[in-house]
Amino acid sequence: MSTPPELVPSWSALPPDARLQLLDTAFLRVRNGCLIMPVLGLPGSAWLGALGLWPQSITLWWVAALCLAGVAWYVWRLWQRDRPRLAHTGDAALLAIWLRRVPALAAVYGALLMSVAACAGPGAPFEMRMAFLSGAMMVLAANATHQSAVLAVYQGFFLSGFAVTLLSVPYVFPEHWLYLLPMYLLFAVFFRNARISHQFFVRNVELSERFRAAKSEAEQALSVKNQFLATASHDLRQPVHAVGLLAESVALRNRDAALAGTLQDLRQGVQSLQWMCNALLDLSRIEAGAVQARLQPVALAPLLHEVATLLGESARARGLALRLRLPPVGTRVQADPMLLRQCVVNLVHNALRYTQHGGVLLAVRRRAGHWQVEVWDTGPGVAAEERERIFAPFTQSHNAARAADADDVGYGLGLAVVARCAELMEAPLGLASRLGRGSRFWLRLRSAAASEAPRGGAAAVAPQGSLHGRCLVVEDDPQAAAGWQQLLQDWGVQVRCAADGAEALACLAQGFAPQAILCDQRLRSGESGFALLQRLQALCPDAALAMVSGEWDSPALRQAEEEGYLVLRKPVPPEHLHALLRQWLPDGA
Structure with missing residues (x-):
């Protein structure tokens, strides 16, 4: 069933790239037909030679076919030269020139193809004349599908070939042309098939363009989503991290038995939020292709x-x-x-x-x-x-x-x-x-x-116990810093919090000697947390160090991991933090 005309876009409505693609498809078929035509004439020539028949017109046909093959190859090279320019600039005038050249070449190809029976002449055996004419008509039919990517190309090929056939049938078949001519008139149906095939080409190109546009929009939306998640990752993890620390601190300080169950529910809810936040952001990054395995x-x-x-x-x-x-x-x-x-x-x-x-x-x-x-x-x-x-x-x-x-x-x-x-x-x-x-x-x-x-x-696994030791935390977010301060103190750790490098160095200058240092990677002052951590390591060579970040992947974090530093991703679960400090602090129980 053919596609309803109202659903098929016109040739002029197609984008320039699509028209170039269709013209390229039709021209390729014309070029190949011109190059193959002399080869396909070999069996018929051998047949004529075997019968001792070789009209001068066959020689002329061969010379014309070889010349047309050379012209087709030359014109194709010109097309290959102009096509990048057309694809880049969309030159309408140059495209119009090629929309005249290719149909003209196809018209010459069709006329020469359908003249082979006439060149054999009425003196050839009837079977040979029928074979020549039927073979040419089969080629005419086959091209209804391949050349019709641009309807004007097949139109030139078909009309010239069909005209030569109508004019040559009385000459080639002087005794039978009244019977053969009505039959060959039925071959006009090929042009209708070419129109249907052309509509199929155009419709598929239009659908491809729609798909490409939809794919581009989807990729752009995905890129925006990934960019949003990457930008929001730090800001989203930061409050969840602070809430987790504060909830753990409140639960440890609670002395009211009536609140114990509620606080335990709060801790579990915060923990679920932390896991969900991490899993959602991690999955988004992995599916976006932002994670590469380094085996x-x-x-x-x-x-x-x-x-x-x-x-x-x-x-x-x-x-x-x-x-x-x-x-x-x-x-x-x-x-x-x-x-x-x-x-x-x-x-x-x-x-x-x-x-x-x-x-x-x-x-x-x-x-x-x-x-x-x-x-x-x-x-x-x-x-x-x-x-x-x-x-x-x-x-x-x-x-x-x-x-x-x-x-x-x-x-x-x-x-x-x-x-x-x-x-x-x-x-x-x-x-x-x-x-x-x-x-x-x-x-x-x-x-x-x-x-x-x-x-x-x-x-x-060993049970959790109290901790003893000294820890320096560099954190510029006030809520997160309060969470660090309260929770580490509740665990028995002597803790100092600094908002930037200057405050951290001031703590050391006042005599505070940390055994563990936790440093945020992105500081609001624009200071590099990793550079600060390296500086603190030089001043406190015996301290255990870790980067803490709400980001998943960045050049600084990758460099830190490659150089052997521990990187903790926010939100850091309190039980993970406790287990880590229990290993780091020498006085931990």
Whole structure:
């Protein structure tokens, strides 16, 4: 069925690039036809030669076909020279010239093609004359599809060829032309087919242009969204970070038993907000292609121990046992350390969130030259029909959603982040589960060079205790600085907060000797937090240092990580911070 005329745009309504594309398609077909025509005449010439027939007109036809092939090639070279100019400037006058040249060349091609039977003459055998004329008509029909990208091109080809056919049939078939002529008049239907084919070309070009425009708008919208998230990331994480610190401090200072439950709900709500904020921003960055995997040998045991330590307090708050089974000392895998840590953290946190009783096991197994990191839980499990889509964004298992607390149901982002990170590292990711018994998520990593040692048994994470020591925090946001100050003091840490480098150096000049330094990366004064951290390291060589930032990726953060500095992303969960300081401060209990 042809496309309704009112739905097909006109040739003049097409953008210049589209018209150039269609003209290029039609011209290519004309050029190829002109170049191939002398070759296609070889079988007929051999036939004439075998019969001892070789009219002088056939020689003239051959010479004309070869000349036309040379002209077509030359004109095509001219087109290749002018086409970039047309694409760049859209010169309407030059395009009009080519819209006359190509149909004219097609008209000569059509006339010469359809004259081959006339050149053979009425003296040739009837079968040969019919074969010549029928073959030419087949070429005329075939070009109705290929040349009709520009209707004027096929129009010139068809009309000239059809005219030659009508005029030559009485000469070529003097005894049968009254019977043959009506039959060949029916070939006019080819022109109607060419119009339909032309409408198809134009319609598809229009749809392609619409798709390109829609794609461009979508990419622009995505770019704006990514730019917004990148700009808002720091400002969004900053208040969430401050609220988390202050909520933890209020809970520690509370002495009213009646408020204990409410404050615990507040802490869990803030923690859920922190995880959701991190997962949403991380997933957005990964899907925007802003994260590239940098594969390198990674020591597996320290990374897993760090994750278990960071999430130990979260497990204890839920009444769960978080157990750790480390691989042999020296085990190394080929991975991106940041992406691997993010995968394991999200898997363990996901297991803790949906496990009501029992515990979670973080373990490593050897599998056919690979190391398989596994997270076991005793949660509700995942139904078989949900396993294919559970790693998609905003997707949750119905059983897990029912098992989770009302204020901790999540938004189905954690496993999506894991899937994207695993894909970037080209690490297989899988799930095995039994309803009512629990689940096992696994991530398989290629083995890197390692020094073997006896495997350690399963170990529980040490409980949280009070801290003792001195810490310097460089933070220019007043709310975040207040959160740092109150929480660290409640933990028993002597803390000094500075808004910029001058205040930090003044603290040192007053005799404060920090054992740990936490420095924000983006300071409002325009000062580089990383440069300040390097300066503080020179003045306090024995202190442990870390960058703290609401951004995910920046040249300063990448440089800091490449030089071996620890980078903490806001919002920093209080339990993670406590576990870190317990390792850093020598007097920590």
